[in-house]
Amino acid sequence: KQEVTQIPAALSVPEGENLVLNCSFTDSAIYNLQWFRQDPGKGLTSLLLIQSSQREQTSGRLNASLDKSSGRSTLYIAASQPGDSATYLCAVRVDSSYKLIFGSGTRLLVRP
Amino acid sequence: DADVTQTPRNRITKTGKRIMLECSQTKGHDRMYWYRQDPGLGLRLIYYSFDVKDINKGEISDGYSVSRQAQAKFSLSLESAIPNQTALYFCATSRRQGEAFFGQGTRLTVV
Numbered sequence: 001k002q003e004v005t006q007i008p009a010a011l012s013v014p015e016g017e018n019l020v021l022n023c024s025f026t027d028s029a030i031y032n033l034q035w036f037r038q039d040p041g042k043g044l045t046s047l048l049l050i051q052s053s054q055r056e057q058t059s060g061r062l063n064a065s066l067d068k069s070s071g072r073s074t075l076y077i078a079a080s081q082p083g084d085s086a087t088y089l090c091a092v093r094v095d096s097s098y099k100l101i102f103g104s105g106t107r108l109l110v111r112p
Numbered sequence: 113d114a115d116v117t118q119t120p121r122n123r124i125t126k127t128g129k130r131i132m133l134e135c136s137q138t139k140g141h142d143r144m145y146w147y148r149q150d151p152g153l154g155l156r157l158i159y160y161s162f163d164v165k166d167i168n169k170g171e172i173s174d175g176y177s178v179s180r181q182a183q184a185k186f187s188l189s190l191e192s193a194i195p196n197q198t199a200l201y202f203c204a205t206s207r208r209q210g211e212a213f214f215g216q217g218t219r220l221t222v223v
């Protein structure tokens with residue numbers, strides 16, 4: 001059974017710092033991996049989608065990498081800002097249902 | 113307007129009542145999903161549908177039912193609401209292996 005783990009569960013950094021969020025999954029047979037952002041009480045906003053054949057994707061200050069063989073993905077946030085404070089979720093798409101299996105998220109606080 | 117719209121956004125209902133949560137999308141996606149989010153448990157899949165004639169159970173379908181009225185509409189019903197169904201509910205859409213898009217969520221409280 002596929003399990004997705006995100007470490008750390010919470011992270012607090014000063015503004016301007018570069019940071020890395022980690023996501024690991026137990027079964028490398030995935031179709032793709034998607035990173036989301038969730039603000040408190042709000043919906044999920046898609047940040048980056050990495051197909052299984054890709055190694056990384058970039059959008060602005062965000063860079064996500066994927067290493068299927070080791071079951072790992074990282075989300076790199078450059079020059080963090082207070083507006084980046086949110087919970088970040090990773091999810092892998094598995095099997096023919098194409099459903100997403102989610103991690104529990106990393107709650108990020110960027111201090112001014 | 114949002115690409116994936118959920119109604120209502122908030123709802124308080126009593127134990128034993130039937131309630132329907134609605135989802136509509138303008139993305140033109142064929143696949144639609146219902147998830148619930150609970151603190152500490154993450155998001156879990158309730159039901160999913162590939163088209164109007166295709167409905168599939170997810171990992172936590174007991175106590176729920178769904179209806180795919182059209183390609184753009186997917187509703188979730190709680191036949192007889194119970195307090196442990198208090199959660200944040202999300203509708204999502206995608207194409208086959210494409211990016212998933214989520215609605216803003218429905219916060220449901222069962223008292």
